[in-house]
Amino acid sequence: MNTIQMVLVVLVAFLAGMEGILDQWEFHQPLVACTLIGLVTGHLDLGIILGGQLQMIALGWANIGAAVAPDAALASVASAIILVQSGQGTKGIGMATGIAMPLAVAGLFLTMIVRTISTAIAHIMDADAKKGNWRKINMWQWIAVCLQGLRIAVPAALLLAIPASTVKYWLGLMPTWLNEGMSIGGAMVVAVGYAMVINMMASREVWPFFAIGFALAAIKDLTLIALGAIGLAMALMYLALESQGNSNNSSTNNEGTGDPLGDIIDDY
Structure with a gap:
């Protein structure tokens, strides 16, 4: 990796760290972050494949209350x-x-440090707000966001400082059983992440779409583009049924749930 590629990787890492808080451009999502790193390093195909694998895992990660999800960006x-x-x-x-996986858990420690510092910064901003010093409030806000970026950029820079030959040597020392075990474990975690998403969003209205999707995915002649077109068509059909159901409910005294499939099931 040359110097320009290293700088671009650190920049992607910095943006991914900030997006973990901002959620504007989704740079912290595995599919985006890995794809960008693969693009700037000349390994776009590897970045997309790895990002897709990790994205399936991170689908079930969410910050709920005081519970912070594993660090997908790191x-x-x-x-x-x-x-x-x-x-x-x-x-x-x-x-x-x-x-x-262990990197995602280790990232929680860095998140805790940065958020503790951000709490102190928030108190400083409160004091500046009482004085009406909006310029300092804006400055401290940028500092807090940049700290989130450095949370990922600094570890990325340290990894880049390790020569590729050293990384290859360390990975070569891994026994076969450990390497294969990590591959199997990674595949299992992907399934668990997808199952968490289904558990959160599955309802009687969307279960038919899950069933149809799995059945169509088993047809080898269908490409990803074809599956995407079918999914888009089904989504448009659902939205059309929903809007039609809402219009019918507004014109009659019958009460509906707003879910067209659910209303059809209730009618039967």
Whole structure:
């Protein structure tokens, strides 16, 4: 990796760290972060594949109340760097996926440090607000957001400082059983992440779409573009039924749930 590529990787890591709080451009999402790192390092295909694997895991991660989800940004950036530095190609995706999990948990420690500092900054901003010093409030806000970016950029820079030959040597010391175990574990975690999403959003209105989707995915002749077109068509059909159901409910005294499939089931 040359100097320009390293600078671009650190920039992607910085943006991913900030987006973990801002949620504006979704740079912290594994599919986006890994794809961008793969793009700037010349391994776009590896970045997309790894990002897709990690995205399936992170689908079920969410910050709920005081419970903070594992750090998807650090897991994505660090595992993508390790995959590129390892030089293993697609064979190293399972290993990178397995490494991403402990990295995501370790990222919680960095998150705790930065959020503790941000709490102190919030008190400083409160004091400046009482004085009406809006310029300092804006300055401290930028400092707090940049700290979130440095939370990912600094570990990324440290990983890039390790020569690729050293990374390959360390990974070569891993026994076969550990490498295969991490690949299997990474695949299992992907399934768990998707199951968490289904558990949160599944209802009688959307279960038919899950069933149809799994059935269509088993047809090998259908490409991802074809599956996407079918999914888009089904979504448009659902929205059309929903709008039609809402208009019918407004013109009659019958009460509806707003879910067209649910109303149809209730009628039967």
